[in-house]
Amino acid sequence: xxxxxxxxxxxxxxxxxxxxxxxxxxxxxxxxxxxxxxxxxxxxxxxxxxxxxxxxxxxxxxxxxxxxxxxxxxxxxxxxxxxxxxxxxxxxxxxxxxxxxxxxxxxxxxxxxxxxxxxxxxxxxxxxxxxxxxxxxxxxxxxxxxxxxxxxxxxxxxxxxxxxxxxxxxxxxxxxxxxxxxxxxxxxxxxxxxxxxxxxxxxxxx
Amino acid sequence: xxxxxxxxxxxxxxxxxxxxxxxxxxxxxxxxxxxxxxxxxxxxxxxxxxxxxxxxxxxxxxxxxxxxxxxxxxxxxxxxxxxxxxxxxxxxxxxxxxxxxxxxxxxxxxxxxxxxxxxxxxxxxxxxxxxxxxxxxxxxxxxxxxxxxxxxxxxxxxxxxxxxxxxxxxxxxxxxxxxxxxxxxxxxxxxxxxxxxxxxxxxxxx
Numbered sequence: 001x002x003x004x005x006x007x008x009x010x011x012x013x014x015x016x017x018x019x020x021x022x023x024x025x026x027x028x029x030x031x032x033x034x035x036x037x038x039x040x041x042x043x044x045x046x047x048x049x050x051x052x053x054x055x056x057x058x059x060x061x062x063x064x065x066x067x068x069x070x071x072x073x074x075x076x077x078x079x080x081x082x083x084x085x086x087x088x089x090x091x092x093x094x095x096x097x098x099x100x101x102x103x104x105x106x107x108x109x110x111x112x113x114x115x116x117x118x119x120x121x122x123x124x125x126x127x128x129x130x131x132x133x134x135x136x137x138x139x140x141x142x143x144x145x146x147x148x149x150x151x152x153x154x155x156x157x158x159x160x161x162x163x164x165x166x167x168x169x170x171x172x173x174x175x176x177x178x179x180x181x182x183x184x185x186x187x188x189x190x191x192x193x194x195x196x197x198x199x200x201x202x203x204x205x206x
Numbered sequence: 207x208x209x210x211x212x213x214x215x216x217x218x219x220x221x222x223x224x225x226x227x228x229x230x231x232x233x234x235x236x237x238x239x240x241x242x243x244x245x246x247x248x249x250x251x252x253x254x255x256x257x258x259x260x261x262x263x264x265x266x267x268x269x270x271x272x273x274x275x276x277x278x279x280x281x282x283x284x285x286x287x288x289x290x291x292x293x294x295x296x297x298x299x300x301x302x303x304x305x306x307x308x309x310x311x312x313x314x315x316x317x318x319x320x321x322x323x324x325x326x327x328x329x330x331x332x333x334x335x336x337x338x339x340x341x342x343x344x345x346x347x348x349x350x351x352x353x354x355x356x357x358x359x360x361x362x363x364x365x366x367x368x369x370x371x372x373x374x375x376x377x378x379x380x381x382x383x384x385x386x387x388x389x390x391x392x393x394x395x396x397x398x399x400x401x402x403x404x405x406x407x408x409x410x411x412x
Contacts, residue, residue: 047267052265053260065380176266176271189276196280200279
């Protein structure tokens with residue numbers, strides 16, 4: 001029987017590989033007839049604490065590997081829109097964009113996804129600080145959401161609670177990295193695993 | 207100018223993805239005319255301590271992901287010779303096989319590599335405890351090294367010092383995972399990156 005369930009796509013707005021995967025995941029879903037639900041989470045400020053780990057970029061050896069080798073190499077290979085200066089200055093408060101996303105998601109998931117794509121582009125390609133409410137409001141306005149609504153929405157108790165509930169649920173499902181993908185209860189960690197995911201969906205598992 | 211330097215292949219005998227990569231790395235080197243130097247290290251008992259991290263399999267969320275999803279899935283896809291019971295019982299003192307390797311390496315690197323392949327097969331496919339000196343001696347004997355020499359060699363001060371020096375050198379080069387590959391000063395972490403390495407060698411970088 002062909003499976004048709006959605007792809008849950010977990011990512012942190014400030015994770016480079018989360019950004020890279022975001023540029024490919026919808027096409028991958030479409031190829032296999034799967035809806036893709038974007039689920040921003042907070043890797044550094046929430047999930048890694050559960051794991052008892054430091055943020056990746058502050059981890060000796062690994063931080064340098066990511067910023068000097070793995071991230072620029074992947075970006076060049078896949079011609080990712082990114083400002084190279086970002087490689088050495090990754091870091092932004094990820095809570096405001098995540099809250100804004102979940103506020104919008106409750107209103108319209110498709111709108112929230114378009115918003116998230118613009119936020120990611122703003123942060124990685126245009127090197128904007130997307131933690132600023134005005135920057136988020138400016139992007140929301142492109143998608144028909146009024147400034148005041150967006151500002152109030154991202155500061156709303158409902159958005160904060162939804163984000164917290166989503167993060168708790170993600171941890172309960174075993175999500176510990178960005179990107180992290182769950183489809184048909186199968187789990188895939190890392191942009192380097194998108195080819196494996198593609199093959200998995202094509203074959204229906206193995 | 208075509209580069210011809212060796213591929214340094216770092217792995218831990220008890221790392222499943224180190225084992226998986228070991229089954230492909232020599233063919234990859236041969237394809238690109240590169241010598242492959244195997245460099246066993248001690249991920250859990252040495253490198254992760256420098257990083258301030260717990261062993262991967264004891265890390266919440268990540269441990270279960272590896273043993274329940276990523277490792278079995280990769281093994282099935284690539285038809286890796288492995289006893290499935292190993293997935294839930296990964297763990298062996300990695301020092302004896304690493305010391306035995308470095309003892310043999312000083313004598314003959316090609317011999318040491320053949321030995322390492324048999325040790326990995328013994329541990330992963332045959333589910334043997336390759337921390338036992340007699341098990342290491344039995345494998346060494348297949349390659350013409352006498353039992354007493356192997357036992358004495360793996361307990362020798364020279365082997366212990368060589369292993370320690372290799373680990374220190376690997377950390378100085380930024381090695382923090384298994385497998386980890388360095389070629390032409392470019393670094394690749396993880397079996398999921400072998401395709402990237404292949405492409406890198408084919409194109410001469412990008």
